[in-house]
Every structure is written in C-alpha cells, then in structure tokens.
Amino acid sequence: MTADTSLLPPPATRWVLPALVRYSFSVAPGAATLTTVLAVLAGAAPVGITIGIGGLVDGLTPAIGQGLDTPAARECYRWVALVVALFFLAHVTESARTALGRDLGRRVTGRLSERVMTAASEPATIGHLEDPAYLGRLARARGNGTIDMPPGEAVFGFSAKASLWVTGVGSAALLTQVTWGLGLIVFAVFAVLHVRLVRNYRTAVIETVNQTEKLRRTSYLRDVPTTPGAAREVRLFGLTSFFRDAYHAEWRVNMAEVWQRRHEHRLFVVVVVVVTGVTVASVLYYLAYRAATGGTTVGDLALGGLALRALLQVLRADEDDLRTGFGSKAAAEAFAFPVAESPDGPDTAPWAAPVAAVACEDLRFRYGSAADEVLRGIDLDIPAGQSLAVVGLNGAGKTTLARLLAGLDAPSGGCVRVGGTPVEGADRRSWQRQVVAVFQDFGRYELTVRDNIAFGSLAHADDEEGLRAVARQAGLLEFIEGLPKGWDTVMSGGYAGGVDASGGEWQRIAIARALFGLRHGARLLIMDEPAASLDARAEAQLYDTFHELTAGATTVAISHRFATVRKAERVVVLDQGRIVEDGAHDDLMAAGGRYAELFRLQAKRFEEASS
Numbered sequence: 001m002t003a004d005t006s007l008l009p010p011p012a013t014r015w016v017l018p019a020l021v022r023y024s025f026s027v028a029p030g031a032a033t034l035t036t037v038l039a040v041l042a043g044a045a046p047v048g049i050t051i052g053i054g055g056l057v058d059g060l061t062p063a064i065g066q067g068l069d070t071p072a073a074r075e076c077y078r079w080v081a082l083v084v085a086l087f088f089l090a091h092v093t094e095s096a097r098t099a100l101g102r103d104l105g106r107r108v109t110g111r112l113s114e115r116v117m118t119a120a121s122e123p124a125t126i127g128h129l130e131d132p133a134y135l136g137r138l139a140r141a142r143g144n145g146t147i148d149m150p151p152g153e154a155v156f157g158f159s160a161k162a163s164l165w166v167t168g169v170g171s172a173a174l175l176t177q178v179t180w181g182l183g184l185i186v187f188a189v190f191a192v193l194h195v196r197l198v199r200n201y202r203t204a205v206i207e208t209v210n211q212t213e214k215l216r217r218t219s220y221l222r223d224v225p226t227t228p229g230a231a232r233e234v235r236l237f238g239l240t241s242f243f244r245d246a247y248h249a250e251w252r253v254n255m256a257e258v259w260q261r262r263h264e265h266r267l268f269v270v271v272v273v274v275v276t277g278v279t280v281a282s283v284l285y286y287l288a289y290r291a292a293t294g295g296t297t298v299g300d301l302a303l304g305g306l307a308l309r310a311l312l313q314v315l316r317a318d319e320d321d322l323r324t325g326f327g328s329k330a331a332a333e334a335f336a337f338p339v340a341e342s343p344d345g346p347d348t349a350p351w352a353a354p355v356a357a358v359a360c361e362d363l364r365f366r367y368g369s370a371a372d373e374v375l376r377g378i379d380l381d382i383p384a385g386q387s388l389a390v391v392g393l394n395g396a397g398k399t400t401l402a403r404l405l406a407g408l409d410a411p412s413g414g415c416v417r418v419g420g421t422p423v424e425g426a427d428r429r430s431w432q433r434q435v436v437a438v439f440q441d442f443g444r445y446e447l448t449v450r451d452n453i454a455f456g457s458l459a460h461a462d463d464e465e466g467l468r469a470v471a472r473q474a475g476l477l478e479f480i481e482g483l484p485k486g487w488d489t490v491m492s493g494g495y496a497g498g499v500d501a502s503g504g505e506w507q508r509i510a511i512a513r514a515l516f517g518l519r520h521g522a523r524l525l526i527m528d529e530p531a532a533s534l535d536a537r538a539e540a541q542l543y544d545t546f547h548e549l550t551a552g553a554t555t556v557a558i559s560h561r562f563a564t565v566r567k568a569e570r571v572v573v574l575d576q577g578r579i580v581e582d583g584a585h586d587d588l589m590a591a592g593g594r595y596a597e598l599f600r601l602q603a604k605r606f607e608e609a610s611s
C-alpha cells in the first residue's frame with residue numbers, strides 16, 4: 001500500500017460548475033447547445049405567459065359586457081392565443097430540455113468515467129489501488145455516496161436551475177417595470193436568500209460525500225449477506241443479525257453529523273419563509289393600493305402577482321440543487337484525475353532477446369506507511385530459463401517478492417533488473433508485458449471463457465489453435481467444449497446462459513491464460529500456489545508436464561507443497577523477508593537446514609496419513 005494519493009492534486013473547490021459546463025460543450029457540442037437553447041426558451045416562456053395574462057386582464061376591463069365581436073374582445077382573443085401558445089411552448093421545451101439534459105448528463109458521466117478509469121490504470125504499479133484515501137477519491141469521482149450522483153447529474157440539474165433563473169430574472173424585470181424600486185429590492189432580497197439557501201442545502205446534504213470512506217465500510221457491511229461467496233458462511237454461522245446490526249450502528253454514527261447539518265438547514269428555511277412571506281405581502285399590498293388609487297392597472301397587479309410567484313419558484317431549493325451539488329463534487333474529483341493515454345500500448349521492451357536474467361539487488365519493500373519492511377534486502381540472480389521455487393512460512397514475503405519481480409510495485413530500496421536494465425520508469429510497463437502470472441487471487445472475469453484465456457495475450461486473441469492448445473495443456477478442453485455455448489460461454493451464473501466454474505476449473509483457466517501468454521512471447525512465469533484448488537491428478541499432470549509447457553521461460557513458483565517444489569531446478573527459502581537458504585533440492589536436504597526440516601515434516605505427515 002504505497003501512499004499514492006500524491007498522484008492526484010486536491011479537487012478544485014471553486015468554479016467547478018463553469019468547468020463542467022465547458023466540458024459538456026466539448027463532449028457533445030450539439031446536445032449542449034440545444035439544451036442551453038431549450039433551457040432559455042423553457043425559462044422565458046413563463047415570463048411571456050405572465051405578460052400575456054397581465055395584458056389579458058387589462059384588455060378585459062374595457063371588453064366586459066361589450067359583446068364578442070368588438071375591437072376590445074378581439075384584443076382579448078389575441079392575448080389568449082399568445083398565452084395558449086406560450087403554455088404549449090413552455091411544456092414542449094421543458095419536456096425536451098429534461099430529455100436532452102438527462103442524455104447530455106449521461107454522456108458527460110460516461111466520458112469522465114473513462115477518464116478516471118484510464119488515469120487510475122495509468123500507473124504501472126498497483127500500490128495506489130490499495131490506498132484507502134485513493135480508493136475514497138475514486139468512489140467520490142464516480143459519485144458514490146449515500147445516493148449515486150455522478151458528475152453528469154450536475155449538468156442535468158444545472159440546466160433545470162438555469163431555466164428557472166431565466167424565469168426569475170425575467171419576472172424580476174417585469175416587476176421592475178411595474179414598480180422599479182420595489183422590483184429591484186425584491187430581486188436583491190430573493191437573490192441573496194436563494195444563494196444562501198442553496199449553499200446551506202447543498203452543504204447539509206453534501207456532507208455525506210465527505211463520509212465516503214466511512215460509507216464504503218457501511219456499504220460493505222450491508223452487502224456481505226448478499227454477496228455470493230459470503231452468503232454461505234452468513235447462513236452457516238447465523239451472521240445476518242450481526243451484519244444488520246453492525247450496518248445500522250455504523251450508519252447512524254456516520255449520519256449523525258449530516259442530521260445535525262440538516263437540522264440547522266431547517267431553521268434557516270423558517271427564516272426564509274418569514275422573510276419571503278413579508279416581502280410578498282408588502283409588494284402585493286402596495287400594488288393593490290396603487291391599482292385602487294389609480295396609480296397602476298389591474299393588469300399590472302396580476303402581472304406583479306404572477307412575477308412574484310415565479311420568483312418564489314426560483315427560491316425553492318430542490319432535487320435539482322441536490323443533483324447540481326452532488327454532481328459538482330463528483331466532477332471536481334473526476335477533474336483531478338489527469339487525462340491519461342491508454343497505458344496498454346504496444347510492447348516496446350528494451351530487454352535482451354530472447355530471454356534475460358532477472359536479478360534482485362538488495363531489494364527492500366514496505367507497504368504504504370507500515371513501519372516494518374516485508375522484504376529486507378533480497379539478493380537473487382535468476383538466470384534466464386531457470387525454474388525457481390520459493391518457499392517459506394505464511395507471511396514470509398513470497399507473494400510480495402512475486403509482485404516486485406513482476407514490476408507491480410516499486411521497491412522501497414534496491415532494485416529489480418532484467419538483463420541488467422532496472423525495471424523502473426517507462427520500462428516497467430514493457431517488462432510487465434513480458435510477465436505472466438497465476439496469483440493466489442487471480443482474475444475471475446465475468447466474460448466468455450475465450451476472453452478469460454485470451455487475456456494472456458490479447459493481441460493474439462484470434463489464435464484459435466493456440467487457445468485450444470493451452471486449454472488442453474491446462475486440462476480444460478473437455479470442460480469448455482461441454483459448456484452451453486462452448487468458448488463463448490460467459491463464466492458467471494449471474495448472466496443468462498452463463499456458467500459458474502468450480503475453484504479448480506477457475507484455476508485451470510488462470511493457468512491456461514498464463515500459458516497462452518507464454519506461447520506468445522512472455523518470458524517470466526510466476527505461479528503463486530497455482531495448484532491450490534487442483535485435484536491430485538490435475539496437480540501431478542501440471543507438474544509432470546511443467547518443463548515442457550514452460551520450455552525456454554524463466555519460472556518462479558511459490559508453493560507450500562514440497563512434492564512439487566522439489567521438481568524445481570533451484571529452491572530459495574524466505575524467512576521474514578530474507579533469503580535464508582538457496583540451492584537445489586538435494587543440496588538443501590543434505591544441508592539439513594530449514595528446508596530439510598519443513599520437507600521432512602510434510603513428508604512425515606503424508607507417511608502417517610497413508611500408514
């Protein structure tokens with residue numbers, strides 16, 4: 001766990017929304033322009049309706065009781081026609097803005113997700129993906145909080161608010177026309193209240209975003225009982241109540257601060273209601289007074305009332321503010337992820353062909369900010385083509401060594417060299433292309449079995465013969481041919497037509513994937529307990545044919561099974577991050593050290609079991 005949050009600058013706290021709007025225009029210029037036009041039209045139409053109704057009310061005064069076919073009546077018809085047309089326009093443009101704004105938001109989310117995914121995959125090492133702070137920022141950039149609000153939600157929410165603001169500003173202008181001084185005052189009061197209200201509202205809710213790390217834990221507790229792997233133990237050990245109670249308790253603790261904020265927000269809402277109530281009452285009273293005393297018309301009174309109503313609507317803090325707030329937070333995080341080129345470029349390996357020696361020089365490693373080193377000065381030369389076994393007790397550092405040999409972590413000290421060249425910088429990625437591995441927690445991709453194996457060398461995915469050959473070598477061919485859709489069967493029962501494989505079948509798939517990589521030029525094969533789930537026959541078969549399967553490649557096998565370890569040309573024994581023994585099986589047995597002790601212990605157990 002390398003502290004790799006330094007890979008990301010802190011998220012911006014200001015001007016995120018303008019940046020997001022600019023981004024929308026660069027992602028989908030057409031849709032963004034159309035959404036803007038629709039938002040303006042949808043916002044302007046209600047202003048027109050207010051004018052129309054004001055005009056209609058004024059037109060009605062001379063028309064009342066004068067018959068249907070008079071100039072005054074015809075004037076009224078025109079106002080009615082205008083109002084009806086504007087109602088229609090308001091409805092159509094608002095519906096279209098909603099649909100288009102949603103779509104634009106989804107496109108922005110999609111593009112930013114790709115950016116985040118590429119940036120997070122860009123470092124050749126994997127320490128940042130084990131760093132809780134980095135994982136928290138990844139989750140926030142995706143908009144994962146108590147509710148999922150990815151960046152695109154802000155685009156959609158903002159288009160709705162922009163529309164309301166057009167209505168608000170237009171209505172304020174109308175009010176100013178009727179009574180300019182009061183209009184300006186009302187607008188200023190409402191604008192200040194609105195900005196404060198929305199800020200408070202967002203803060204109240206967005207607090208949850210800052211809880212992402214805790215919420216990840218809460219979500220974990222919630223999901224355990226429904227996760228297929230854990231569901232079995234949850235039933236056998238009767239753990240449902242434990243997880244439910246733990247989830248509930250954590251959730252309450254995490255939400256306490258948020259609830260406090262919401263309470264403060266509610267108090268502010270009461271202030272807003274009182275201030276707006278007094279303002280609206282004063283304005284209406286003033287307009288009514290002026291209409292009654294002949295200072296203005298009844299139409300102006302109606303217009304003023306409607307304009308006030310529209311202004312009040314802007315003042316409402318609602319779902320769209322929530323979207324804008326949450327989405328902007330997510331966008332700020334997403335923008336902090338640098339724009340990166342896809343790291344899966346062509347192989348530009350500088351390593352000596354056809355194979356090269358791999359060497360560790362005083363190799364040291366510690367995870368993240370841990371006090372102790374897991375590897376404490378490993379010196380190890382692995383000649384090209386050698387088969388090496390690494391043994392040692394649990395926690396000795398075997399898997400960590402494998403990760404460093406594969407170039408997946410940067411050493412804390414010393415280095416790994418291949419053919420004399422250090423595995424670092426830009427060369428790290430190209431070395432990784434030369435390595436295939438079957439780790440203990442190898443990938444189980446919910447994709448077709450073909451993809452699962454071809455991932456060993458994706459550039460050669462069309463090598464049907466090669467795929468069949470490695471499937472046969474891994475003892476999988478019959479299994480694959482018996483699948484409902486053969487090679488195109490999805491390896492997960494969670495999909496229609498998909499199939500769940502057993503632990504051993506999955507392990508064979510991982511082995512076949514590594515063999516496919518070897519077949520297409522990989523030079524180092526790392527296997528960390530590759531036979532842990534294999535039955536005895538499959539394991540024997542794997543190791544009997546191992547040399548033939550891996551001919552020419554350098555192999556590093558980690559195993560606790562000494563019967564398989566002894567087949568390696570060379571064995572190193574790791575103890576607390578140091579190599580304590582190194583030699584061929586026979587030499588180590590003759591030396592009578594740690595290896596010999598462990599080997600005899602295991603052999604004795606087998607003898608006891610079989611006698």
Ligand SMILES: Nc1ncnc2c1ncn2[C@@H]1O[C@H](COP(=O)(O)OP(=O)(O)OP(=O)(O)O)[C@@H](O)[C@H]1O
Nearest residue numbers: 001130367374392393394395396397398399400401
């Ligand atoms: N991702 C990680 N973050 C922090 N510490 C880790 C991580 N992975 C392993 N460690 C620690 O490093 C030490 C060595 O772990 P490693 O997995 O290399 O041992 P190992 O020899 O492969 O053990 P085993 O035989 O049990 O697989 C352990 O003490 C473990 O707690």
